[in-house]
Amino acid sequence: MLAASQPLVTADRPMLVASDMHRHFEGLHAVDGVSIDVPAGKITGLIGPNGAGKSTLLAVLAGTLPATSGAIVFDGEDVTSWPAYRRARHGLVRTFQLPSEFARLTVLENLLVAAPKNRGDSLVGALRGRAYWIEDERRLVQQARALLKRFGMSMKESDYAGTMSGGQKRLIEIMRALMLGPRLLLLDEPMSGVHPKIVLEIQHYLEDLRAEGLTILMVEHELHMVERLCDTVVVMAQGKVIGSGTMSSLRRQREIVDAYLVG
Amino acid sequence: MNTYYAVNLLVYAGVDIIACLALNLQFGVSGIVNFSFIVFQAVGAYAAAVLSMPPDTANFGFQHYIGGYSLSFPIPWIGGAIAGGLLAIPVGFVVLRKLRSDYQAIALLVLSVIANAVITNADKFLGGAAGIALVPQPLSERVDSGTEPYQYLYVGITAVCVVIVLALVNRIVNSPYGRSLRAMRERELAATAIGKNPVQLKMTIFIVGGAIAGLSGAILVGYIQVVAPSIWLYPETIILFAAIIVGGRGNNVGAILGALLVPVGFEEITRFLNNSPSIANLGPPGLIPALQWVAIGLLIIGFLWFRPEGVRPEARRVFEGAPVRED
Numbered sequence: 025m026l027a028a029s030q031p032l033v034t035a036d037r038p039m040l041v042a043s044d045m046h047r048h049f050e051g052l053h054a055v056d057g058v059s060i061d062v063p064a065g066k067i068t069g070l071i072g073p074n075g076a077g078k079s080t081l082l083a084v085l086a087g088t089l090p091a092t093s094g095a096i097v098f099d100g101e102d103v104t105s106w107p108a109y110r111r112a113r114h115g116l117v118r119t120f121q122l123p124s125e126f127a128r129l130t131v132l133e134n135l136l137v138a139a140p141k142n143r144g145d146s147l148v149g150a151l152r153g154r155a156y157w158i159e160d161e162r163r164l165v166q167q168a169r170a171l172l173k174r175f176g177m178s179m180k181e182s183d184y185a186g187t188m189s190g191g192q193k194r195l196i197e198i199m200r201a202l203m204l205g206p207r208l209l210l211l212d213e214p215m216s217g218v219h220p221k222i223v224l225e226i227q228h229y230l231e232d233l234r235a236e237g238l239t240i241l242m243v244e245h246e247l248h249m250v251e252r253l254c255d256t257v258v259v260m261a262q263g264k265v266i267g268s269g270t271m272s273s274l275r276r277q278r279e280i281v282d283a284y285l286v287g
Numbered sequence: 288m289n290t291y292y293a294v295n296l297l298v299y300a301g302v303d304i305i306a307c308l309a310l311n312l313q314f315g316v317s318g319i320v321n322f323s324f325i326v327f328q329a330v331g332a333y334a335a336a337v338l339s340m341p342p343d344t345a346n347f348g349f350q351h352y353i354g355g356y357s358l359s360f361p362i363p364w365i366g367g368a369i370a371g372g373l374l375a376i377p378v379g380f381v382v383l384r385k386l387r388s389d390y391q392a393i394a395l396l397v398l399s400v401i402a403n404a405v406i407t408n409a410d411k412f413l414g415g416a417a418g419i420a421l422v423p424q425p426l427s428e429r430v431d432s433g434t435e436p437y438q439y440l441y442v443g444i445t446a447v448c449v450v451i452v453l454a455l456v457n458r459i460v461n462s463p464y465g466r467s468l469r470a471m472r473e474r475e476l477a478a479t480a481i482g483k484n485p486v487q488l489k490m491t492i493f494i495v496g497g498a499i500a501g502l503s504g505a506i507l508v509g510y511i512q513v514v515a516p517s518i519w520l521y522p523e524t525i526i527l528f529a530a531i532i533v534g535g536r537g538n539n540v541g542a543i544l545g546a547l548l549v550p551v552g553f554e555e556i557t558r559f560l561n562n563s564p565s566i567a568n569l570g571p572p573g574l575i576p577a578l579q580w581v582a583i584g585l586l587i588i589g590f591l592w593f594r595p596e597g598v599r600p601e602a603r604r605v606f607e608g609a610p611v612r613e614d
Contacts, residue, residue, distance in 0.1 A: 126473035150462035
């Protein structure tokens with residue numbers, strides 16, 4: 025369902041190229057000259073110790089945090105000056121490290137609200153009345169229900185998202201992001217604070233999504249998970265990229281093991 | 288209960304309902320804490336006044352104001368709504384773009400205080416502290432406004448406005464657009480991350496709400512025929528917030544209920560108490576009106592503490608064909 029709306033991507037073409045990204049907070053250089061390529065159709069892992077600047081980098085790529093300097097090209101377009109909402113509409117979609125559900129919207133509404141191309145999602149469209157947008161709404165409800173079914177949450181559709189468990193909120197957030205029809209998904213620790221059973225489910229979903237051609241960049245602490253899931257891994261420490269490659273090749277590099285991969 | 292009192296109550300109820308529907312759209316649905324709401328009602332009242340008044344040289348020039356266009360109904364009311372919407376543009380531009388929402392609330396509260404002080408002291412602009420009096424009533428050039436039928440006519444026109452405004456806000460709140468507004472209210476950053484532009488959403492609702500508030504002001508001034516800074520002091524906004532909190536944030540029916548319970552019901556009851564000599568003479572002069580404010584404060588705190596969702600909470604949206612749960 026997702027793959028059908030995606031443009032075909034070749035494996036060696038980067039979906040996103042970020043060059044010399046900087047993000048400074050007062051004197052702190054949280055992201056300090058990072059350049060990365062995110063290959064299309066792959067899952068790229070972003071690892072590093074706490075405070076390495078991973079989440080900041082993700083926020084800067086998504087535009088939810090403005091970069092101090094640097095350039096971002098997303099799928100061939102320079103999006104550096106674009107605000108976050110415009111990048112999201114364009115298919116560069118992020119999730120958050122902390123649960124960020126819309127608590128007093130139902131689970132189904134959390135998905136529907138993210139859907140672009142609803143005629144009722146503008147003031148004029150809304151004022152024209154239900155008859156004007158109900159067809160779009162029905163189509164999107166179907167699409168959202170298909171996602172809920174796939175993620176095993178059909179029975180929860182009418183519950184307030186705020187009443188869901190931590191793991192379910194993660195799933196809601198991933199489904200919500202998928203409703204946008206993303207081309208690149210930026211996941212910030214999608215497994216943190218999630219029950220091990222749901223961790224496995226999320227892992228399978230992410231593998232399925234990759235098989236459908238979706239590109240993913242994910243920050244993750246759980247290295248076994250990264251090893252199983254990620255095609256390439258980028259290691260950050262103190263705001264800089266200190267290495268990249270497959271997990272097994274990284275394990276052989278002395279300085280990276282010293283900096284992060286202890287044990 | 289005489290006709291005049293009943294009509295008075297009904298018109299006030301209509302004005303308060305329209306105002307509460309607008310504030311509910313801004314605060315209850317979209318999460319904009321508009322502590323300067325009453326200013327938008329006031330600007331509508333002033334606009335309607337100067338549009339319907341003759342130039343200030345009339346009536347022996349005893350009051351001073353700009354404009355004075357002697358326009359007939361419904362232009363002053365439409366003008367009042369437009370004025371409310373227009374004022375929202377510069378205010379929203381300054382307040383809604385950069386500030387975090389708690390600072391937005393403070394900035395808007397301060398704006399309300401400043402606006403009142405400025406209008407009070409600029410006595411050649413909009414009548415100063417005395418305000419503008421003898422505002423012609425709508426249609427008074429065609430119908431004798433001193434008669435009982437005219438009173439009912441006024442209630443009728445007010446009711447039509449209530450119905451129109453209710454239909455508009457219902458369409459907004461119950462649409463996919465309303466859903467986007469609620470998502471922004473719940474978590475602005477996450478809404479941005481799914482492609483919503485919060486500044487644009489807030490600006491739009493600020494303008495729409497401002498226009499509706501302006502209309503409510505025009506209806507009010509057409510009835511009481513006077514507008515002065517003393518009727519739009521910032522605490523008036525707090526009363527409307529109390530109404531929304533009591534009625535149920537995010538629910539239009541709740542907003543109507545809140546308007547009837549707080550600005551109309553609660554204020555009338557306390558006014559009655561003040562009119563009763565045995566109670567009014569208790570304590571030092573001014574004690575009872577002061578206690579009225581204490582009571583409003585307690586009402587807000589009480590509801591936030593014991594029933595934060597209000598009398599009529601925001602409805603949970605269940606979609607057609609939803610699986611039935613076994614609970």
